[in-house]
Amino acid sequence: MAMLSMPISLPTPTPSSFRRVNRFKGMTFASLSSETTSVGVKVTEGEGKLPKVVLTSSQGSEADIYLYGGCITSWRVPNGKDLLFVRPDAVFNKKKPISGGLPHCFPQFGPGQIQQHGFARNMDWSIIDSENVEGNPVVTLELKDEPYSRSMWDFSFQALFKVILKTNSLSTELVITNTDNKPFSFSTALHSYFRASVTGASVRGLKGCKTLNKEPDPENPLEGKEESFVSNLIIFMDVVTFPGFVDCIYLDAPNELHLDNGLGDTISIKNTNWTDAVLWNPHLQMEACYKDFVCVENAKIGTQQLEPGQSWTATQLLSVE
Ligand SMILES: O=P(O)(O)OC[C@H]1O[C@H](O)[C@H](O)[C@@H](O)[C@@H]1O
Numbered sequence: 001m002a003m004l005s006m007p008i009s010l011p012t013p014t015p016s017s018f019r020r021v022n023r024f025k026g027m028t029f030a031s032l033s034s035e036t037t038s039v040g041v042k043v044t045e046g047e048g049k050l051p052k053v054v055l056t057s058s059q060g061s062e063a064d065i066y067l068y069g070g071c072i073t074s075w076r077v078p079n080g081k082d083l084l085f086v087r088p089d090a091v092f093n094k095k096k097p098i099s100g101g102l103p104h105c106f107p108q109f110g111p112g113q114i115q116q117h118g119f120a121r122n123m124d125w126s127i128i129d130s131e132n133v134e135g136n137p138v139v140t141l142e143l144k145d146e147p148y149s150r151s152m153w154d155f156s157f158q159a160l161f162k163v164i165l166k167t168n169s170l171s172t173e174l175v176i177t178n179t180d181n182k183p184f185s186f187s188t189a190l191h192s193y194f195r196a197s198v199t200g201a202s203v204r205g206l207k208g209c210k211t212l213n214k215e216p217d218p219e220n221p222l223e224g225k226e227e228s229f230v231s232n233l234i235i236f237m238d239v240v241t242f243p244g245f246v247d248c249i250y251l252d253a254p255n256e257l258h259l260d261n262g263l264g265d266t267i268s269i270k271n272t273n274w275t276d277a278v279l280w281n282p283h284l285q286m287e288a289c290y291k292d293f294v295c296v297e298n299a300k301i302g303t304q305q306l307e308p309g310q311s312w313t314a315t316q317l318l319s320v321e
Pocket residue numbers: 099116117191214218247248278279280295
């Protein structure tokens with residue numbers, strides 16, 4: 001995709017910590033300050049002139065994160081491949097969430113009482129911290145309640161999203177804190193879009209999981225158990241493939257899945273505390289692009305309750321060999 005790149009000059013690293021702790025509200029690119037960034041963490045102007053954080057590791061991997069939605073839109077490994085996918089119909093005008101990369105679903109996975117997938121993917125996140133640890137850039141974004149979120153979900157909260165880029169991995173930590181004086185409940189997901197060849201893509205690790213299949217009726221998901229396997233007469237593997245429309249929740253999914261993207265890469269998707277997984281491919285509902293991606297999402301489908309002052313933390317580690 002065409003990018004307008006306007007790099008901000010980097011501050012001189014502080015040898016002892018390589019850390020910058022400054023708050024930047026992601027509203028206007030013009031107000032950016034170089035003080036918000038560390039080595040390998042650069043704020044640029046992305047598509048639609050939206051502020052975009054570019055992480056660059058010393059070994060040549062890169063990641064792009066839009067402050068709008070706190071959405072990681074690109075993860076480029078050192079051989080130049082971008083392992084994430086942004087749909088061709090994605091818009092960068094804040095009129096709707098960015099359709100692609102790793103969008104947040106919070107405080108609702110959906111469908112439910114508020115908008116599908118919640119509001120976190122269509123609000124501006126702020127940079128609150130950045131550092132460089134042994135050549136690996138790290139940035140932490142924050143989202144807090146505002147009148148917009150309060151109009152749908154009347155609670156005070158803080159979401160912290162830490163992103164760490166290493167040579168062959170991209171890891172995230174999401175911390176949700178109840179900053180209100182009353183309890184609240186939420187569900188959430190990282191709606192991860194991976195670049196793929198849909199006919200060759202498969203996910204290993206889901207065999208035996210309880211499923212809630214939204215096909216054929218999204219309003220009444222069918223309960224079942226994942227039994228899929230693929231045989232080439234010699235090898236039997238517990239892989240799930242994408243032969244057509246797929247929209248299925250896997251409850252109590254394991255802490256590691258493997259995605260063969262059908263393009264020559266196997267991506268390990270490890271997590272802590274993301275209890276569930278979702279596979280999605282829209283097939284002919286998105287004729288222009290369904291062949292080029294699959295969504296393998298880490299999710300927390302059952303609601304999580306937090307008392308005032310309590311936090312919930314989940315991590316995701318994406319890595320390639
Ligand atoms: O179009 P979106 O709101 O981004 O949602 C896209 C899809 O996300 C998830 O994978 C859900 O399971 C689907 O039911 C939904 O259609």
